[in-house]
Amino acid sequence: xxxxxxxxxxxxxxxxxxxxxxxxxxxxxxxxxxxxxxxxxxxxxxxxxxxxxxxxxxxxxxxxxxxxxxxxxxxxxxxxxxxxxxxxxxxxxxxxxxxxxxxxxxxxxxxxxxxxxxxxxxxxxxxxxxxxxxxxxxxxxxxxxxxxxxxxxxxxxxxxxxxxxxxxxxxxxxxxxxxxxxxxxxxxxxxxxxxxxxxxxxxxxxxxxxxxxxxxxxxxxxxxxxxxxxxxxxxxxxxxxxxxxxxxxxxxxxxxxxxxxxxxxxxxxxxxxxxxxxxxxxxxxxxxxxxxxxxxxxxxxxxxxxxxxxxxxxxxxxxxxxxxxxxxxxxxxxxxxxxxxxxxxxxxxxxxxxxxxxxxxxxxxxxxxxxxxxxxxxxxxxxxxxxxxxxxxxxxxxxxxxxxxxxxxxxxxxxxxxxxxxxxxxxxxxxxxxxxxxxxxxxxxxxxxxxxxxxxxxxxxxxxxxxxxxxxxxxxxxxxxxxxxxxxxxxxxxxxxxxxxxxxxxxxxxxxxxxxxxxxxxxxxxxxx
Numbered sequence: 001x002x003x004x005x006x007x008x009x010x011x012x013x014x015x016x017x018x019x020x021x022x023x024x025x026x027x028x029x030x031x032x033x034x035x036x037x038x039x040x041x042x043x044x045x046x047x048x049x050x051x052x053x054x055x056x057x058x059x060x061x062x063x064x065x066x067x068x069x070x071x072x073x074x075x076x077x078x079x080x081x082x083x084x085x086x087x088x089x090x091x092x093x094x095x096x097x098x099x100x101x102x103x104x105x106x107x108x109x110x111x112x113x114x115x116x117x118x119x120x121x122x123x124x125x126x127x128x129x130x131x132x133x134x135x136x137x138x139x140x141x142x143x144x145x146x147x148x149x150x151x152x153x154x155x156x157x158x159x160x161x162x163x164x165x166x167x168x169x170x171x172x173x174x175x176x177x178x179x180x181x182x183x184x185x186x187x188x189x190x191x192x193x194x195x196x197x198x199x200x201x202x203x204x205x206x207x208x209x210x211x212x213x214x215x216x217x218x219x220x221x222x223x224x225x226x227x228x229x230x231x232x233x234x235x236x237x238x239x240x241x242x243x244x245x246x247x248x249x250x251x252x253x254x255x256x257x258x259x260x261x262x263x264x265x266x267x268x269x270x271x272x273x274x275x276x277x278x279x280x281x282x283x284x285x286x287x288x289x290x291x292x293x294x295x296x297x298x299x300x301x302x303x304x305x306x307x308x309x310x311x312x313x314x315x316x317x318x319x320x321x322x323x324x325x326x327x328x329x330x331x332x333x334x335x336x337x338x339x340x341x342x343x344x345x346x347x348x349x350x351x352x353x354x355x356x357x358x359x360x361x362x363x364x365x366x367x368x369x370x371x372x373x374x375x376x377x378x379x380x381x382x383x384x385x386x387x388x389x390x391x392x393x394x395x396x397x398x399x400x401x402x403x404x405x406x407x408x409x410x411x412x413x414x415x416x417x418x419x420x421x422x423x424x425x426x427x428x429x430x431x432x433x434x435x436x437x438x439x440x441x442x443x444x445x446x447x448x449x450x451x452x453x454x455x456x457x458x459x460x461x462x463x464x465x466x467x468x469x470x471x472x473x474x475x476x477x478x479x480x481x482x483x484x485x486x487x488x489x490x491x492x493x494x495x496x497x498x499x500x501x502x503x504x505x506x507x508x509x510x511x512x513x514x515x516x517x518x519x520x521x522x523x524x525x526x527x528x529x
Contacts, residue, residue: 004075004476007066008467011035011052011081011166011459013109013274019463020067020074023476025487029067029459038098038105044114046098047107049086052166053173058235064238072133076136076244076470077174077229080254080462081166083188084109085142087149088169090161096151097156106420107166108145109313110309113136113146113371118151121206126513127189134291139371139379140311142188147208154490155450160461163214165189166523167248171359172216173247186295187307191219194285194296220247222257222301223472240462246466252277252307253299254465259430259456261468261484264300268416269425271462272441273432274315276408278308278374278415288422290375290498291415298452300480304425308374308415313408314434316369316383320404321345326397342438348398349440353486359399363387365407366514372411375418377517384514384523405440406504409448412513416449430454446496448504456492464488478514 002023009480010017010413020028031346033055038046064071086107087095094106097151108114119139123130131138137143150157161210164172165184171177185191191198193361196219203209220226226247234241249257255271269279281303285294295308312319321327321341330348334341352359368376431453435441436455446453458464466482477483 003038003073005069005474006071006467006470007063007077008055008072008463008465009060009077009079009170010251010254010463010466011079011170012224012462013037013082013111017050017460017463018054018056018063019460019467020069021464021467021487023343023471023486025458025464025489027460028069029063030460030463031062031066031509033039033059037081040098041111042101043106045109045112046105047084047109048104049094049106049169050104052107053170056170060237060239071239072238074243075476076246076474078172078246078249078468078470078473079167079170079307080251080336080465080466081170082091082110083142083184083250084166084380085145086164086166086169087156088162088164089159095156095160102236110140111370112145113139115139115148115308118144118147118206118380121147121378125202125205127199127202127205127449129192129202130170130261131287132192132294134293134374134377135289136375136377137190138292140192140373143190143208143211146211147206148241149492150207158266160214162216163273164216165248165250167250168216171226171245171248174233176230177218177227177245179226179247181216181248182219182221183218183253183298185215186298187250187253187292187305188329190217192436193219222247222249222299223469244331244470244474246469247468249466251462253279254469255462256299257365257464257480258458258465258470258484258488259432259463261480262488266305266427267427268419268429270412270429270431270433270445271436272313272431274312274313274410275373278412280306280419280426282306282424286419286423288375288419288424290377291418292374300320308419310367310408310411311373311379312367312370316408317401317404319369320400322396323396323399325392326394329394330397345398345401346438346440348394349402352395352398355424360403360406360507361503363399363403364507364510365400365403365516366511366518367404367407367411368518372515374415379520381515382518384518387512402440402444405444406448407511409444410508412445413449413508414512416451418473420462426451427447428452428454430456432456440495443497446494446506447500450496452496453494455493
């Protein structure tokens with residue numbers, strides 16, 4: 001087995017990453033390629049499957065070349081992707097989802113919020129299937145988006161042969177396998193995996209009774225082989241045909257798979273990026289209001305999954321920094337010193353904290369700028385900043401940066417408390433994502449939640465999770481826990497500081513109150529639409 005190599009492909013919101021891993025989880029090579037996003041107007045976010053496929057091919061070729069291995073050693077390919085919906089015509093050509101009809105814009109991204117009316121219509125059915133998605137379908141899920149296309153562009157809907165979740169689309173392009181993953185279909189299409197069915201009553205009620213004929217006919221479990229690398233895809237990748245292609249998975253779930261497979265009980269996986277995902281599994285179903293799931297077998301086979309999340313995390317931090325008058329100074333300093341902007345900003349924050357014990361005691365942020373995914377399940381929620389002064393410059397930005405980090409951590413605490421109140425017992429947090437390179441991000445999450453934060457040694461655990469799927473699908477390992485036991489190595493940990501508990505308890509109560517205050521404001525202005 002030591003000669004086997006596995007390729008993990010991770011398609012995130014802004015880039016494709018390809019990693020080559022050996023059977024011990026050692027990364028042999030890695031490649032990253034940027035992908036396009038289209039923002040035609042507010043709340044609309046689209047992508048191009050042609051662009052994503054081209055960058056996937058390029059990143060895999062680059063990673064294989066950098067690994068300098070014999071391609072014959074590659075035993076399997078695993079793929080994960082954001083939970084975005086792809087429209088494919090009967091001849092395999094793209095079907096536009098854009099108002100302007102551009103065929104290159106054939107993907108509605110997960111973060112797209114155009115389908116508010118359709119989301120409300122699905123939730124108004126009060127169908128029993130909604131109990132398995134936290135009580136309400138989310139505006140980020142697929143059925144509302146597909147219903148939007150059917151209602152606004154019925155001819156395009158009719159011309160669509162397949163609606164694929166992006167991970168399933170990539171598996172199809174790799175292997176010609178017309179299949180869906182239990183992960184994508186259950187988590188984003190309201191498929192009831194524990195009963196192997198859709199709710200026909202819910203689909204009929206909203207006019208989507210024909211959607212089943214436009215979804216792949218076969219649903220495969222995680223860790224299974226979807227097919228083998230086709231001759232056509234092999235030529236584009238520069239690889240031999242016949243390599244096992246694993247059933248796909250959502251990107252956050254691939255990270256969760258790597259983080260919790262060896263110790264699933266009591267572990268909350270947080271996968272950070274543009275948004276944050278909070279994943280916890282249990283042997284029995286747990287209904288958590290406002291938290292997605294429970295989904296059977298959607299991350300770790302044999303376990304039920306609950307999935308919380310924050311619609312904007314890294315995206316909120318980036319946006320916050322760019323609003324400041326100190327942004328040009330931060331950007332130029334980072335460029336001059338050849339450092340990441342967050343490394344420079346952390347120095348500014350350290351200086352501020354050396355002069356003030358509690359820099360955010362009078363500055364509070366509610367981090368619902370792009371709605372609240374969990375546990376409020378309110379896409380119309382809005383962010384709040386309370387305690388503004390005329391302060392400018394480095395200190396002002398460092399203070400607001402810290403307050404925003406804390407707000408995101410309080411959002412995580414709110415999700416944890418909701419999960420535990422419903423029946424989970426979360427004892428530790430396991431994290432991956434770019435934020436884990438930031439010591440202040442780790443510190444504030446540990447202090448705000450009171451949980452010890454655990455890390456893994458592989459900094460790109462999501463791509464490693466995709467490789468794990470391939471390793472199991474080709475038979476190199478008997479199960480996901482067996483693969484993770486050998487391929488995932490622990491990293492460091494961060495403990496909560498006891499002396500900060502009372503401070504964070506007070507600020508968390510304010511965080512919860514800010515939501516109520518904002519909702520009162522929205523209600524008062526509801527007549528002016």
